[in-house]
Amino acid sequence: xxxxxxxxxxxxxxGDEGKGKVVDVLTPHYDVVARFQGGPxxxxxxxxxxxxYVLRSIPSGIxxxxxxxSIGNGVVxxxxxxxxxxxxxxxxxxxxxxxxxxxKKAHLIMPTHRILDRAYEAxxxxxxxxxxGKGIGPTYTDKxxxxxxxxxxxxxxxxDKYAAHKxxxxxxxxxxxxxxxxGFEEVEQKWMQGVEYLRQFQLVDSEHELNNLLRxxxxxxxxxxxxxxxxxxxGSYPFVTSSNTICAGACTxxxxxxxxxxxxxxxxxxxxxxxxxxxFPTELFDETGAAIRNIGHEYGAVTGRERRCGWIDLxxxxxxxxxxxxxxxxxxxxxVLDSFETIKACVAYKxxxxxxxxxxxxxxxxxxxxxxEFPGWKTDMTKFTHQEQFPEAxxxxxxxxxxxxxxxxCIISIGPDREQTIVIK
Ligand code: GDP
Ligand code: IMO
Ligand code: MG
Numbered sequence: 416x417x418x419x420x421x422x423x424x425x426x427x428x429x430g431d432e433g434k435g436k437v438v439d440v441l442t443p444h445y446d447v448v449a450r451f452q453g454g455p456x457x458x459x460x461x462x463x464x465x466x467x468y469v470l471r472s473i474p475s476g477i478x479x480x481x482x483x484x485s486i487g488n489g490v491v492x493x494x495x496x497x498x499x500x501x502x503x504x505x506x507x508x509x510x511x512x513x514x515x516x517x518x519k520k521a522h523l524i525m526p527t528h529r530i531l532d533r534a535y536e537a538x539x540x541x542x543x544x545x546x547x548g549k550g551i552g553p554t555y556t557d558k559x560x561x562x563x564x565x566x567x568x569x570x571x572x573x574x575d576k577y578a579a580h581k582x583x584x585x586x587x588x589x590x591x592x593x594x595x596x597x598g599f600e601e602v603e604q605k606w607m608q609g610v611e612y613l614r615q616f617q618l619v620d621s622e623h624e625l626n627n628l629l630r631x632x633x634x635x636x637x638x639x640x641x642x643x644x645x646x647x648x649x650g651s652y653p654f655v656t657s658s659n660t661i662c663a664g665a666c667t668x669x670x671x672x673x674x675x676x677x678x679x680x681x682x683x684x685x686x687x688x689x690x691x692x693x694x695f696p697t698e699l700f701d702e703t704g705a706a707i708r709n710i711g712h713e714y715g716a717v718t719g720r721e722r723r724c725g726w727i728d729l730x731x732x733x734x735x736x737x738x739x740x741x742x743x744x745x746x747x748x749x750x751v752l753d754s755f756e757t758i759k760a761c762v763a764y765k766x767x768x769x770x771x772x773x774x775x776x777x778x779x780x781x782x783x784x785x786x787x788e789f790p791g792w793k794t795d796m797t798k799f800t801h802q803e804q805f806p807e808a809x810x811x812x813x814x815x816x817x818x819x820x821x822x823x824x825c826i827i828s829i830g831p832d833r834e835q836t837i838v839i840k
Contacts (some may be wrong), residue, residue: 448476489668654693
């Protein structure tokens with residue numbers, strides 16, 4: 416339904432909430448899906464009809480019958496990885512060239528950005544962020560310091576621009592004492608092939624295109640990557656990514672005005688996970704954490720790394736909802752808790768001085784979570800088809816979350832498949 420506004424869908428925790436699945440589920444209600452930030456650090460998983468796909472830079476609206484999918488200016492794109500991802504989809508019969516539009520203002524991740532990512536991480540030693548190694552930080556750094564290379568540059572004096580940027584990066588790597596360039600030529604060659612491949616796509620002024628579509632009555636869903644706690648301004652800095660993952664990122668990453676934002680769908684797991692380093696107040700180091708990891712298959716879609724697991728953190732979620740202006744919540748992976756005796760939710764933090772707070776403080780390294788316990792529902796819900804089947808204990812948990820977070824839950828996901836989705840009336 417078109418309301419003259421775009422809807423935004425984004426993660427409220429530390430990423431991997433299940434954004435890809437839900438964008439796919441919601442796409443039939445929209446004409447356009449537009450990704451607004453991040454890059455191949457993202458891994459958005461979709462499952463339907465026995466197939467599983469992991470998307471990195473390509474929006475999650477491509478599987479729902481020829482809808483327009485747009486990669487916005489806020490995204491950083493690695494041509495070689497993009498080519499790999501798109502060709503894999505072509506092999507399975509999904510031709511993207513007619514439906515995928517790419518902003519000329521999106522920035523390119525160069526092979527040297529990926530080396531810089533590794534070099535900066537190595538220089539940080541034990542304080543490293545635990546990045547995905549995809550060159551995200553260095554590419555956004557170049558963008559902000561006005562040194563970036565953009566998609567639009569591939570049609571205009573590209574070789575010279577590339578050479579100048581590469582030379583600058585090599586100087587920086589030299590200053591960092593970096594000497595590992597193994598396999599670089601091969602990577603660079605593939606990257607150049609990726610640039611040629613990129614030329615076959617519709618490279619557009621996506622800010623004009625999206626606003627014109629909106630004016631002509633089309634409906635648009637904006638897809639975020641990562642999660643609010645990885646936002647460069649409001650996340651658990653410095654253990655964050657290098658973009659604005661919050662709702663405002665849809666404005667800057669697509670060129671839509673703040674008065675054009677309609678519904679903001681905030682996605683959360685029924686528990687919480689994080690990959691990489693950094694604070695995580697409700698992290699569990701015991702067998703409960705291990706059980707969540709095993710049942711929820713909590714391993715990174717991009718790097719295969721073990722995801723850290725813990726209970727849902729309502730202090731953190733309330734903060735994200737505030738920053739993002741969330742209007743509707745979507746709860747994912749509740750099925751992972753189906754067999755638990757007891758389920759906990761963090762409702763406050765105890766600070767070092769012994770006081771309690773429900774406002775996310777500047778430092779969350781040494782806060783102690785205060786939990787409320789709920790009896791588990793102990794019911795396999797993965798084959799349920801409507802909300803009337805939910806057991807009472809589950810309804811009580813959901814009601815508590817909605818009341819505490821002061822936001823309605825509109826979808827509950829009970830398994831990875833497209834079909835395992837319950838829309839709440
Ligand atoms: P994204 O980055 O936010 O798109 O999330 P990821 O794809 O990285 O991680 C979510 C993982 O959970 C994927 O493996 C999904 O297939 C899976 N998933 C999504 N929703 C559900 C659900 O409701 N239950 C279960 N068990 N798995 C889910
Ligand atoms: P999706 O879109 C989970 C994390 C990394 C690291 C930090 C910085 O699938 O939810 P970067 O490579 O971005 O410089 O890494 O951010 N990170 C993610 N964690 N899901 C993601 O994306 C992530 N993208 C980056 O693990 O801690
Ligand atoms: Mg992911």
